[in-house]
Amino acid sequence: MVDLLIFNKAEKEMDGVMIKNTTRSMICMMSVELCVFLLFHNLDLCFTIETISPNELIRDSDSITSLNQTFKLGFFSPGNSSNRYVGIWYNSLPGGRIYIWVANRDNPLTDSSGVLRITNDGKLVVLDGKEEVVWTTNVSVTVNSSRAELLDSGNLVLRAVSSNESSSNSGQILWQSFEHPTDTLLQNMKFGANIRTGEKQVITSWQNTSDPSKGRFHAELEPLNIPQIVIWEGSHRHWRSGPWDGRIFIGVEGMYSESLNGFGLVRDEEEGNVYVTLSYRRKPLYVMYVLSSLGQLSENRFDEEENRWVQDSLMPETECDFYGKCGSFGFCDLSSKPVCICLKGYEPNLIEEWGNGNWSSGCVKRKPFQCEQNRTSSEEGKSDGFLKHERMKVPDLVNWVRSRDLEDCKQTCLLNCSCKAYSYGTGSGCMWWDKDLIDTQVFSTDGVDLYIRVAHSELDEKKSIIHVYIIIVLTGLVVAVICMYIFWRWAMRKRRKTYTGVLVLGKSGNTKKLSDADKLDPELPIFRYDKLEVSTNNFDLANKLGEGGFGSVYMGKLPSGQEIAVKRLSKSSGQGTEEFMNEVVVISKLQHRNLVRLLGCCIEGEEKMLVYEYMPNTSLDAFLFDPKKKELLGWKKCFQIIEGIGRGILYLHRDSRLRVIHRDLKPSNILLDKDLNPKISDFGMARIFGGDEIQANTKRVVGTYGYMSPEYAMEGLFSEKSDVYSFGVLLLEIVSGMRNTGFYFHEESVSLIRHAWKLWNEDKIQMLIDPASYDISREEEILRCIHVGLLCVQEYAKDRPTMSSTISMLTSEISSLPTPRQPAFSGREISSDTDCSNKDCSRNNVSITTLEGR
Numbered sequence: 001m002v003d004l005l006i007f008n009k010a011e012k013e014m015d016g017v018m019i020k021n022t023t024r025s026m027i028c029m030m031s032v033e034l035c036v037f038l039l040f041h042n043l044d045l046c047f048t049i050e051t052i053s054p055n056e057l058i059r060d061s062d063s064i065t066s067l068n069q070t071f072k073l074g075f076f077s078p079g080n081s082s083n084r085y086v087g088i089w090y091n092s093l094p095g096g097r098i099y100i101w102v103a104n105r106d107n108p109l110t111d112s113s114g115v116l117r118i119t120n121d122g123k124l125v126v127l128d129g130k131e132e133v134v135w136t137t138n139v140s141v142t143v144n145s146s147r148a149e150l151l152d153s154g155n156l157v158l159r160a161v162s163s164n165e166s167s168s169n170s171g172q173i174l175w176q177s178f179e180h181p182t183d184t185l186l187q188n189m190k191f192g193a194n195i196r197t198g199e200k201q202v203i204t205s206w207q208n209t210s211d212p213s214k215g216r217f218h219a220e221l222e223p224l225n226i227p228q229i230v231i232w233e234g235s236h237r238h239w240r241s242g243p244w245d246g247r248i249f250i251g252v253e254g255m256y257s258e259s260l261n262g263f264g265l266v267r268d269e270e271e272g273n274v275y276v277t278l279s280y281r282r283k284p285l286y287v288m289y290v291l292s293s294l295g296q297l298s299e300n301r302f303d304e305e306e307n308r309w310v311q312d313s314l315m316p317e318t319e320c321d322f323y324g325k326c327g328s329f330g331f332c333d334l335s336s337k338p339v340c341i342c343l344k345g346y347e348p349n350l351i352e353e354w355g356n357g358n359w360s361s362g363c364v365k366r367k368p369f370q371c372e373q374n375r376t377s378s379e380e381g382k383s384d385g386f387l388k389h390e391r392m393k394v395p396d397l398v399n400w401v402r403s404r405d406l407e408d409c410k411q412t413c414l415l416n417c418s419c420k421a422y423s424y425g426t427g428s429g430c431m432w433w434d435k436d437l438i439d440t441q442v443f444s445t446d447g448v449d450l451y452i453r454v455a456h457s458e459l460d461e462k463k464s465i466i467h468v469y470i471i472i473v474l475t476g477l478v479v480a481v482i483c484m485y486i487f488w489r490w491a492m493r494k495r496r497k498t499y500t501g502v503l504v505l506g507k508s509g510n511t512k513k514l515s516d517a518d519k520l521d522p523e524l525p526i527f528r529y530d531k532l533e534v535s536t537n538n539f540d541l542a543n544k545l546g547e548g549g550f551g552s553v554y555m556g557k558l559p560s561g562q563e564i565a566v567k568r569l570s571k572s573s574g575q576g577t578e579e580f581m582n583e584v585v586v587i588s589k590l591q592h593r594n595l596v597r598l599l600g601c602c603i604e605g606e607e608k609m610l611v612y613e614y615m616p617n618t619s620l621d622a623f624l625f626d627p628k629k630k631e632l633l634g635w636k637k638c639f640q641i642i643e644g645i646g647r648g649i650l651y652l653h654r655d656s657r658l659r660v661i662h663r664d665l666k667p668s669n670i671l672l673d674k675d676l677n678p679k680i681s682d683f684g685m686a687r688i689f690g691g692d693e694i695q696a697n698t699k700r701v702v703g704t705y706g707y708m709s710p711e712y713a714m715e716g717l718f719s720e721k722s723d724v725y726s727f728g729v730l731l732l733e734i735v736s737g738m739r740n741t742g743f744y745f746h747e748e749s750v751s752l753i754r755h756a757w758k759l760w761n762e763d764k765i766q767m768l769i770d771p772a773s774y775d776i777s778r779e780e781e782i783l784r785c786i787h788v789g790l791l792c793v794q795e796y797a798k799d800r801p802t803m804s805s806t807i808s809m810l811t812s813e814i815s816s817l818p819t820p821r822q823p824a825f826s827g828r829e830i831s832s833d834t835d836c837s838n839k840d841c842s843r844n845n846v847s848i849t850t851l852e853g854r
Helices: 002-015 022-040 256-260 351-355 406-414 456-494 529-535 576-588 620-624 627-655 710-715 720-736 752-761 776-792 803-811
Strands: 063-065 071-076 085-090 099-102 115-118 124-127 133-136 145-150 156-161 173-176 184-186 191-194 203-208 211-222 228-233 236-240 263-268 273-278 287-291 297-303 308-315 330-332 340-342 346-348 363-365 385-393 399-401 421-425 429-433 440-442 448-454 544-548 551-557 563-569 598-604 607-613 659-661 670-672 678-680 687-689 695-697 717-719
Touching: 071 145, 099 184, 115 145, 184 273, 191 211, 203 287, 211 273, 211 287, 308 776, 340 346, 346 351, 385 406, 385 421, 385 456, 406 421, 406 429, 406 448, 448 456, 529 551, 529 563, 529 598, 529 607, 576 598, 576 607, 620 627, 620 670, 620 720, 627 659, 627 670, 627 678, 627 720, 627 776, 627 803, 659 720, 710 717, 710 720, 717 720, 720 752, 720 776, 720 803, 752 776, 776 803
Parallel strands: 330 440
Antiparallel strands: 063 071, 071 085, 085 099, 115 124, 124 133, 145 156, 156 173, 184 287, 191 273, 203 211, 211 228, 228 236, 263 273, 287 297, 297 308, 330 340, 346 363, 385 440, 385 448, 399 429, 421 429, 421 448, 544 551, 551 563, 563 607, 598 607, 659 687, 670 678, 695 717
16 A cells, blocks of 8 residues: 555656656666565655644654754653653753753653644644544644744744735644743743733653653742742752842852853843843853753753853752741851851750751840840840841842832831841842742852841840950860870870881781881982971971871971972871871882872981872862852862772782771872872871681771771771772762761751662662762763762672772673662761771770771
8 A cells, every 4th residue: 555655646746757768767677666665664764844733743753953053853761761752952062862852841752653743723733543532732733834944943833824915824833842841941032920810831840860740849930029949849949049139040150151151041021021032142152041850940051162061050059048048037157057047136046956966946036136125124225236247148038129228227217117128239129028938049259148136135246245255265275285294194194105117016916027028118308407407498287288197297498499298297196107107108119190199208306207209189078068169179180089098999809019008198298289180198007918817806996987998997807998988988988078977967967878879779869979079971970970980888798899890890881880888877876996097186095905007
């Protein structure tokens, strides 16, 4: 039947052609036969048009392209899904397909039998193999017919087509995808609401990268007197932009550049529309806002010079951006520890919960407002006042009133006893709040002045509180000096004799390992004390880089101009000499691009110092746990740092002259050079293994809690797998941007490992990713790092991979990785003879027969 239809069509076409000679006839017949052959062999035929006409079918293998070739409309299967969807994506940009719109997102096709067409009544529909409608524009069409067109803006429009070209309806837009977005906002798209009809343009996240159905998060514009954008998680607020002041949303830090670049808000009083515009006035040509499955609205632009997508902003980005982080009358400050603080004149509602990091209960007034109580003679005339908070994101649930200036706004609030705070801006006018002050934070830049109402007595107490603080601080300093002097005198009496040789102390028999060929490198330079004293400007505090468990580190400059880092052993430490000697011996034998380089040492009398190459970017933890600095790294650099650390550990375990177990891997012991290349440092606790030695045991556990493997922390057993465990913790910290210890989630104190394992079992592991380093184009690589991290922190050492296997899993695209087993959730405390390396401490209260270098 198909043959007959095809040949009938061919014959009708050939009837209108004048066949001039036999050769031409043969060519035409061969063309027809070739068409039949191609049809029967199901070869993909792709339309290169930008419109869909009535009765025209777009099959699964077909597509249409916008006139300038920027956008393409067709069928696709996202990620690992086998379902088929109709959508629009960028046509020719690198970095994989970026989908901007999906038609049948909640009703996928299960096979490739679907078609896209215009029906007889002018609707654009997607049909499955049974010709049942899975998606439709669902518009009433009163004209003769319609056609669909993919515009150069990425907008799919359905236009009226009339047989009478002079008809007023001809060319009229009946429906457009820009008014029905999925998770993406593009340039020239209007994102807003109609105050009169209640209609809204809402963007809703995907479930995940393989499922475009509606996810947990959606964003919309609230068309209030002062509009703002709100991201919702279900029925709960997740993030908000703060009010619009005529130029910017004042709750988004650093938004002035967006305003200058064409971001704006329009009020159409006649139609009742309020909407955001994204009409950029300059390059880049391609800009989009995407609401991710993690509930983050990101601004992405295509950088033509770098030929890749670049993420310019992310909302929410830090923990302070999440809605109501600090409860009512509390505000969030990233530079503070803890991050939540009560507003002036308020105190924690539940002090114990607040101290434990549960800030959801918020704060309450210390003293009632004067207007709320009956005046007494002593309080007569003392009205309420206001205390100023600078650079603030204003609270939610704002009221607005016309006002001449700041003073007029203040009086308006003062005369209304229900007014709890006010703020005034030239663009926003007078804003005031009569409900609980919630979702406030302090910005490092931008922000507005927020005036908090307090009782008059609070204004007087402000000065007296400062005086109390000064007395407390001075008293504390005096007590601390006295305690330090007593401790120093005790340490001097307990100090052991200075070592006369260079040894790595360990179990019986291990000292001999460094005899003969393994002695201290004779080519290691020995620095004089007076030279180092000059290079560090007499160990000036201004040159101090940091302080560790057994001394301080200073920056210095040699006469040649070379910058150095000088680690000076604390004279008051009774244990540090062991670690000093251990570090000299170990690191003098090691040379690798991912290990810090030892330039020399100094041993003169009681002074013991190590001289290292200078690392201008300090340590990894300075970047990792600071959202602003973490953003500077980006995921690409984070992964390079992960690779570098891994290769450095592999060198210690397998490729160096000595087999070394580091035993104290943590972010503060990973230094970064000027190019942010990682360098493993601090070998004071390292242990050298013999050629046939697999594991060792010690009575004296050294290291940092949170990075020690469970068998080492509890039983003193350590091996290569101990360092693998520490590396796994590092992996999870780099991906999440959170510390393993002191970690809180939903006001519950848990370890980062426990939290990651919980998300893994709930199939929500993407929620562990730090927004500051998230890169949608490298999501699989990030998830692979989490997977490998969980393999490294498994409870039993035999289940953990070797360091070589770990690197192989990270750097190669192995299709399937082993399923991780239960990690170690040790809740027991380390015994009293455990050394803490993150404090300046010295303990000599443990009597042991075998010394272990740390």
